[in-house]
Amino acid sequence: MRQNEICFDGRVAIVTGAGNGLGRDYALNLARRGASVVVNDLGVDTRGQPLGENGESAAQKVVREIESTGGKAVACHESCATREGGSAIVQAALDAFGKVDIFIHNAGFLRNGPFETQTDAQIKAIMDVHLLAGFYVGQPAFAAMKRNGYGRILMTSSASAFFGMPWQANYAAAKLGLAGLVNAIALEGKSHGIQANGLLPAGSGRLGRGDGEMDWPEGLMAAVPDGMEMIAPCMRNAYVTPMVLWLVSERCKTSHSFYSATAGRFAKIFIGATQGWLSDFDTPPMPEDIERHMAEIDDVSTFEMPHIVFDEFRPIIAAHRARLEKKGG
Ligand SMILES: NC(=O)c1ccc[n+]([C@@H]2O[C@H](COP(=O)([O-])OP(=O)(O)OC[C@H]3O[C@@H](n4cnc5c(N)ncnc54)[C@H](O)[C@@H]3O)[C@@H](O)[C@H]2O)c1
Incomplete structure (x- = not known):
């Protein structure tokens, strides 16, 4: 390890949706820097449908990768989108490592569609996995952190929520709901050494690729600015993870804040x-x-x-x- 490196020795982290994309990168890098990690992943596609993983699950693969380089991790296949699942995820951390220091809520999927025709199923599934999971995992994680007088919570929000995106009313509402959650947790956690922040990432996870599986209104691409190819090399997880690691580190004293990590630019996003x-x-x-x-x-x-x-x-x-x-x- 380099001198003055941000280190997570002795820290226990929970990362939801860590079997793929951004969450996987957070888990690998937290473990590389010393954290013991609960790799939570249900194993679903980009619309939240079961993948029916045969053999080794995405979460187990990440755990094996961590263990192969001497790191510590356990897989947890519970859904973060239910009350029981959330409790079980936190319990997995307590059973395996005895405490919770870091909680990164990152799991999710998309069910895009025009606002006026979004069904209850479409809306509720998105609320459950993005917003309610912040409560379901966040509440027991907060209680565990409180016991040790230390905690770092990071909720994954989105530019779609803060800035707007058509056909993502469900997703944007859930993700902006997480901003309200961050504000309350940051205030309630302050006297217990618990900090909470929000992230607006743009990485190369499955949801960021915007591939053919996603539903978007016709003509949306006309709004994409010229020159995207110039910044494409920075639309990678490697340009998001450093911000995440900083925000959940002991050295970071920032709370109650939102940051964008997009295409190599790191910026504060605020409400004024x-x-x-x-x-x-x-x-x-x-x-x-x-x-x-x-x-x-x-x-x-x-x-x-x-x-x-x-x-x-x-x-x-x-x-x-x-x-x-x-x-x-
Ligand atoms: N990738 C981007 O550019 C981008 C942009 C803005 C916001 N985000 C947000 O970042 C997060 C990660 O995005 P990604 O592109 O890496 O996604 P991804 O699809 O690559 O990974 C998400 C993981 O979450 C898991 N998951 C889904 N539902 C779950 C549940 N109920 N319980 C546990 N695990 C579950 C999936 O199985 C999957 O492995 C998401 O919250 C997304 O909304 C991503």
Whole structure:
């Protein structure tokens, strides 16, 4: 190991959906740097249908790869998308390694389709595997972390959620739901040494390839910018995993944040409130007042980044106070 290398010796990590794609890369690299890893994977295709893996499962293959280089890992084939499965995944970590330090929720699949025709089955399956799994595995993992006063949680969100993508209403809603989950966990975990962050990756996992198996609206490709071939070499898992390893490391002190790891660019993604327009405090505004002030309301040149609901009130109180002082003076 190189000097000053980020190290996971003695740490126990759970990675959901670690049999393929990005999750596999996280598991291999965490183990390479000393972590004991629960490689969770149900073994499904990109639409969540059983693969019927004959012989060795994807999760077992990853475990064998880790063990062949002297690392420690166990496979867990439970679904993270059920309450029982989530508990069993965390129990697998406790049984094999005695604790949980790191939880990366990465498992998932897609069931794309136009918003107006998405069925309950389409919506619920996506909510279960992306959003609810964050609760099902996250709750027992959080409880285990709390016992040791240490934890690193990383939820996999998506650019589709933060920025938008047609035919992914189910997926985008679930993935943005994970952002809300991160915000709450980060606040609740702070006093227990537990940090929570979210990731917007673009890698070469099966879901990132956008191959023929995916359903997209006709003409979508026309919106793809010219020059994608230039950045294609960086659309690989190797350009996502370093950000993930950093965020779940002991050295990282960041929490309550979202980062994009896309095509070699690593960027903070944030939610902000513009300075906005301050209405008269004695007389409620009319809709026409809102219309007239939309430019100020929309002006993103000055903004705040609230980190708890109450933060939003601070600049409003300050502006109100300044206005009163001006009036008084
Ligand atoms: N690849 C990208 O570019 C990209 C972009 C944005 C977001 N993401 C997100 O990153 C994550 C990984 O994507 P990927 O492309 O590596 O996917 P992938 O299909 O290569 O791997 C996902 C794994 O999750 C497993 N899985 C599915 N349902 C499961 C369940 N209920 N329980 C346990 N395991 C289950 C699958 O068997 C599969 O091995 C997903 O959450 C995806 O939405 C990926």
